[in-house]
Amino acid sequence: MFGSNKGNRNGNKSQPQARADGSKLEPLSPNLTASLQSIRAKLGNSGDVMIRALRSDAMPGLEMAVVYIRAIVEEDHIHQNVIHPVMGWSAPLEPATWMETLRQRVISTGATKLIHSIDDAIYALLDGQCLVMTNGFGQAVAAETSGGEMRSVSEPNTQTVIRGPQYSFNESMTTNVGLLRRIVRSADFRMKTITVGRKTRTSVGIIYMDQIADPKVVDEIERRINEIDIDGILESNYIEEFISDQTFTPFPTMMNSERPDTVASSILDGQIAILVDGTPFVLIGPATFFHFFRSAEDNYQRFDISSFLRILRYVAFLASMLLPSLFIAITTFHQEMLPTPLLISLASQREGIPFPALVEALLMEFTFEILREAGVRMPRAIGPAISIVGALVLGQSAVQAGLVSPAMVIVVSFTAISNFVTPQISMASASRLIRFTLMLLAGVLGIFGIMAGVLFLLIHMTGLRSFGVPYMAPFAPVYNQVWPDMIIRLPWWARVYRLLATSKVNPHRQQGGRPSHQKRK
Amino acid sequence: MNRIGTYQLFVMVIMFHIGSTPLFQLGSKAKQDSWLAVLLGAAAGLLVMVVFVMLQQRKPDASLVGLMQLAVGRWAAAAIGLLYAVYFAYQSMRNVRDFGELTSLSLLQNHPKWLIMAVILLIAWYTVVNGNEAFFRTTQLLFIVMLASYCSLAILIVSNRLSRLSMLRPVMEEGPMPVVHAALPDIFSFPFTQGVIFLVFWKYVANWKAVRRASYWGYIASALFIVFMNAMSMTVLGPLAATSSLPFLEVVQLVQVGNFIERLDVVVTLLMFIGLYVKLTAFYLAAVLVLREIVRVRTKWTASILGGIIYAASFAERNNTIHLWLGLGISLKLSLVMQVAIPTVLLVLALLRLQGAERPAGAQTAAERSGG
Numbered sequence: 033m034f035g036s037n038k039g040n041r042n043g044n045k046s047q048p049q050a051r052a053d054g055s056k057l058e059p060l061s062p063n064l065t066a067s068l069q070s071i072r073a074k075l076g077n078s079g080d081v082m083i084r085a086l087r088s089d090a091m092p093g094l095e096m097a098v099v100y101i102r103a104i105v106e107e108d109h110i111h112q113n114v115i116h117p118v119m120g121w122s123a124p125l126e127p128a129t130w131m132e133t134l135r136q137r138v139i140s141t142g143a144t145k146l147i148h149s150i151d152d153a154i155y156a157l158l159d160g161q162c163l164v165m166t167n168g169f170g171q172a173v174a175a176e177t178s179g180g181e182m183r184s185v186s187e188p189n190t191q192t193v194i195r196g197p198q199y200s201f202n203e204s205m206t207t208n209v210g211l212l213r214r215i216v217r218s219a220d221f222r223m224k225t226i227t228v229g230r231k232t233r234t235s236v237g238i239i240y241m242d243q244i245a246d247p248k249v250v251d252e253i254e255r256r257i258n259e260i261d262i263d264g265i266l267e268s269n270y271i272e273e274f275i276s277d278q279t280f281t282p283f284p285t286m287m288n289s290e291r292p293d294t295v296a297s298s299i300l301d302g303q304i305a306i307l308v309d310g311t312p313f314v315l316i317g318p319a320t321f322f323h324f325f326r327s328a329e330d331n332y333q334r335f336d337i338s339s340f341l342r343i344l345r346y347v348a349f350l351a352s353m354l355l356p357s358l359f360i361a362i363t364t365f366h367q368e369m370l371p372t373p374l375l376i377s378l379a380s381q382r383e384g385i386p387f388p389a390l391v392e393a394l395l396m397e398f399t400f401e402i403l404r405e406a407g408v409r410m411p412r413a414i415g416p417a418i419s420i421v422g423a424l425v426l427g428q429s430a431v432q433a434g435l436v437s438p439a440m441v442i443v444v445s446f447t448a449i450s451n452f453v454t455p456q457i458s459m460a461s462a463s464r465l466i467r468f469t470l471m472l473l474a475g476v477l478g479i480f481g482i483m484a485g486v487l488f489l490l491i492h493m494t495g496l497r498s499f500g501v502p503y504m505a506p507f508a509p510v511y512n513q514v515w516p517d518m519i520i521r522l523p524w525w526a527r528v529y530r531l532l533a534t535s536k537v538n539p540h541r542q543q544g545g546r547p548s549h550q551k552r553k
Numbered sequence: 554m555n556r557i558g559t560y561q562l563f564v565m566v567i568m569f570h571i572g573s574t575p576l577f578q579l580g581s582k583a584k585q586d587s588w589l590a591v592l593l594g595a596a597a598g599l600l601v602m603v604v605f606v607m608l609q610q611r612k613p614d615a616s617l618v619g620l621m622q623l624a625v626g627r628w629a630a631a632a633i634g635l636l637y638a639v640y641f642a643y644q645s646m647r648n649v650r651d652f653g654e655l656t657s658l659s660l661l662q663n664h665p666k667w668l669i670m671a672v673i674l675l676i677a678w679y680t681v682v683n684g685n686e687a688f689f690r691t692t693q694l695l696f697i698v699m700l701a702s703y704c705s706l707a708i709l710i711v712s713n714r715l716s717r718l719s720m721l722r723p724v725m726e727e728g729p730m731p732v733v734h735a736a737l738p739d740i741f742s743f744p745f746t747q748g749v750i751f752l753v754f755w756k757y758v759a760n761w762k763a764v765r766r767a768s769y770w771g772y773i774a775s776a777l778f779i780v781f782m783n784a785m786s787m788t789v790l791g792p793l794a795a796t797s798s799l800p801f802l803e804v805v806q807l808v809q810v811g812n813f814i815e816r817l818d819v820v821v822t823l824l825m826f827i828g829l830y831v832k833l834t835a836f837y838l839a840a841v842l843v844l845r846e847i848v849r850v851r852t853k854w855t856a857s858i859l860g861g862i863i864y865a866a867s868f869a870e871r872n873n874t875i876h877l878w879l880g881l882g883i884s885l886k887l888s889l890v891m892q893v894a895i896p897t898v899l900l901v902l903a904l905l906r907l908q909g910a911e912r913p914a915g916a917q918t919a920a921e922r923s924g925g
Contacts (some may be wrong), residue, residue: 366662369816417567477672480660483826484672487691488679494690495683507697508690509558 039315057149061444064095064167071099071163074154081157090121091166099153099172100162106179110162113140114175118164135173137282141177158233185211190457191291193329200290201312205235208292208314212239215296221245226257234265237307239295246301246535249318249437249499253304268308268315275317282465284458285498286317287324294328300541304530306388318499318532320506322518324459325349330521339520345453346519352450353463356393357474357482359443363389365478381437390475392436395469396444399426404448501532513539557754559763561689563704564696566751566771567778567834568790573651573828574744575703576802576821580794583735585721587868588784590735595776597737598745601893602772605752605766606765608900611907613761616899617752618846624902631847633895638847640891641750641840642863647884648833649674649874650867655829660822674864677834681856685757690839695827702820703778707785709808709817716788742885746781746892748772753839 061067068083075081084098098115117138125133135485145161147153153163153172159180181290185207188200201208213221220242228236233418236257240250256275265271268288276285290312295305298316306315330338359447362369363378370378385392403422408416427445430436454460466489494509496503506515513529516522528544557565580590609615611623617637620632652673653666659862661669680688725732732753758764786800789807794800803820809815836858845855870876 060831107888165758246771366819369819371813477664477668478657478661479822480664480669480672483823484676486694487676487826487830490694491680491683491687491691493678494694495687504694508561508693510560510693 060170062170095167104160104180109177114127139175141175145174146478147172196332197293203413211292229265230263232264235309240304268313282462286315287319288313301530302535318501324456327455335521335523348450348453355447360389361474361478397491556759557757562770563767567775568831570775572832578794580735583732588733590732590782591783594740597741601746609755624899638844639841641836643838645833646863646866652829654873657836678860681838705918720788720791749892750839
């Protein structure tokens with residue numbers, strides 16, 4: 033079903049040889065004026081289409097034209113490497129081989145191609161190439177001249193480290209691949225490019241290490257991306273949602289990163305990176321639950337502190353998911369679980385609070401979520417105003433007014449801060465949503481409700497897969513080589529195995545074992 | 554269906570047999586010798602486990618119904634299979650009811666039982682619908698929690714010097730007979746021969762050669778653990794252990810560390826939750842798997858209908874007293890038919906059939922008799 037029309041759709045998206053409906057492509061007319069006319073017409077006579085008529089000394093009688101779209105090419109480049117050599121070419125030659133000569137000897141850009149149809153010509157123009165056309169030939173030479181403004185490589189904004197590389201991807205896929213190639217200088221570095229999006233025709237690159245990544249997973253990712261049929265891809269999340277194993281789950285099954293070093297370490301672990309042109313965020317998959325608690329910095333710090341921090345992140349994640357619901361459950365149903373002094377202190381705080389604990393907690397959590405969203409959306413200049421309103425008015429005054437208890441403010445704040453510890457924001461968001469559900473359960477069924485909710489999540493998670501890799505691996509099912517490295521960060525010489533244990537391809541990262549100078553005693 | 558790993562099976566055998574048993578005082582009829590009774594029951598159960606494994610060995614990739622077809626005819630196999638489905642569903646129902654009773658006893662005194670039972674059954678249903686892979690993996694994760702909880706509780710109990718070995722003496726005050734009476738058939742029947750359920754699951758194990766090792770060692774480990782926990786409750790509570798409905802809860806309530814860690818009830822509740830969940834889901838899943846083989850309906854439908862029946866049936870007993878009376882009385886004895894008698898007869902028949910393949914008719918009637 034899918035295989036039969038794959039070829040057509042695919043062809044339509046990249047350089048088409050035939051239309052999706054099977055009809056022949058419209059050929060370029062040998063008459064230059066007619067060709068230019070139809071190209072203009074196809075592009076709707078847009079003002080940014082530049083047509084430069086010229087003549088060459090080599091073929092004095094021939095009218096020629098250079099066509100390009102102004103904003104997406106490098107005009108200097110066109111002047112120097114296309115127009116200048118064409119006009120200056122004076123060696124006599126055979127008229128019959130003019131187009132070949134033009135392509136092979138005259139134009140001095142990186143890539144050139146002969147084009148025969150109007151549609152190919154349009155696609156070439158839209159890709160930022162420039163066309164050189166000659167009257168009397170039903171062909172055009174497309175020269176690679178794409179360019180234009182692009183943000184330069186800068187410091188990462190969302191995934192910062194104290195120690196480690198301080199640069200991040202930008203919006204250009206070419207640049208991003210370059211950044212990766214500069215880290216992994218291996219012949220095994222592989223990249224497959226697929227064009228996705230009927231209108232945007234966005235380049236999507238699958239990057240992996242040959243001999244390390246599981247070829248079946250690579251094929252599967254390629255197949256799923258090829259299956260996407262949408263008009264536009266603007267960010268990598270489009271791809272993520274299309275190719276994830278399951279849509280209806282709060283848990284992300286692919287990581288994303290804007291750090292080249294993180295992506296490089298992932299592909300060395302046997303994961304596969306998906307770059308999308310136009311966004312600095314690169315997708316990484318397959319990813320298990322435990323992958324989301326690894327930060328790039330773990331690798332750059334001593335193993336002891338990294339291990340401590342990693343465990344801390346798991347604890348913080350649990351806290352950010354469970355703490356408000358536990359508080360609700362205990363204060364509402366299970367007061368006997370608290371030591372008496374604590375119980376008295378809590379009870380006296382709650383005295384005079386008009387709401388049940390559940391309502392109080394929901395109120396505060398919603399307030400915090402709103403503050404947080406406001407913090408992300410608002411213009412930078414009003415930032416201080418929000419923090420004053422948030423901290424003073426909503427926090428302190430709400431307590432003084434007797435609307436919420438101080439303990440609840442502490443719980444909500446701690447929960448919120450715990451939430452920021454998770455290195456991957458997509459996973460942190462999952463815990464935000466789950467928190468609300470668990471709070472409701474706790475408000476109705478107490479601790480039992482929380483247990484039921486968590487068990488439900490566990491069952492859900494053990495059933496999840498990320499490109500065939502069980503989501504709870506390496507703990508369920510157990511992969512012995514890998515799981516210690518998921519809880520703590522082993523010293524580098526002990527990290528013998530690549531993290532994606534399901535792949536049977538080349539599982540060893542190194543020989544392993546203590547360095548020889550440490551062995552002698 | 555997906556394959557089950559050896560370690561997963563090992564964990565499941567342990568989790569299933571442990572279930573919620575350590576929370577109760579098995580063999581309290583034998584007073585201070587209850588741990589000996591448990592040990593005896595476990596030893597007897599090991600023999601039955603051997604029978605189960607031998608039966609499965611006839612045809613490692615056969616399901617329970619398939620195994621029965623080796624011994625008896627197709628229709629008889631279906632009939633006995635149906636009987637097993639009913640039995641598994643019944644056991645599941647008992648666990649659901651236990652769950653409702655114990656939760657409202659210990660954790661949520663003011664909540665209606667129907668709500669609690671509906672929630673736990675909903676979770677079990679979700680597990681069953683997700684298939685045995687999700688169930689075995691979830692159990693694997695719960696195993697870590699359970700192990701950690703029991704170990705830390707045991708350490709706390711011992712370090713609090715609550716345990717007095719003198720409570721276990723004198724050993725066999727009135728000779729061995731009370732121990733034997735406590736062990737057979739009660740402890741033998743619950744929980745030690747309930748492993749009949751693995752005749753349903755073994756076929757999904759990827760590596761048959763490892764099944765025996767995983768099953769035996771899992772069984773032995775869980776048996777020793779149950780004996781240990783039983784003895785520990787006895788050393789703390791002494792004669793009181795027999796009278797309480799949740800003796801382990803009372804043991805844990807005695808634990809005190811500093812002035813802060815003193816209410817560990819929640820850990821016990823967690824253990825009870827995990828244990829009963831694993832057990833009731835295992836039975837539920839087994840019932841669905843058996844049933845689906847006989848009446849070929851989609852798993853989702855089988856699970857939903859069966860879940861509804863289990864839920865309805867869990868209200869059939871009027872109150873907890875009847876529930877316990879049935880469970881400790883007639884139910885234990887009748888279960889032995891399903892857990893010991895039928896598998897043994899099947900094994901004998903299968904062995905006979907293997908020697909002289911020309912006697913299917915006689916085999917069929919014998920099986921029907923034992924089935925009825």
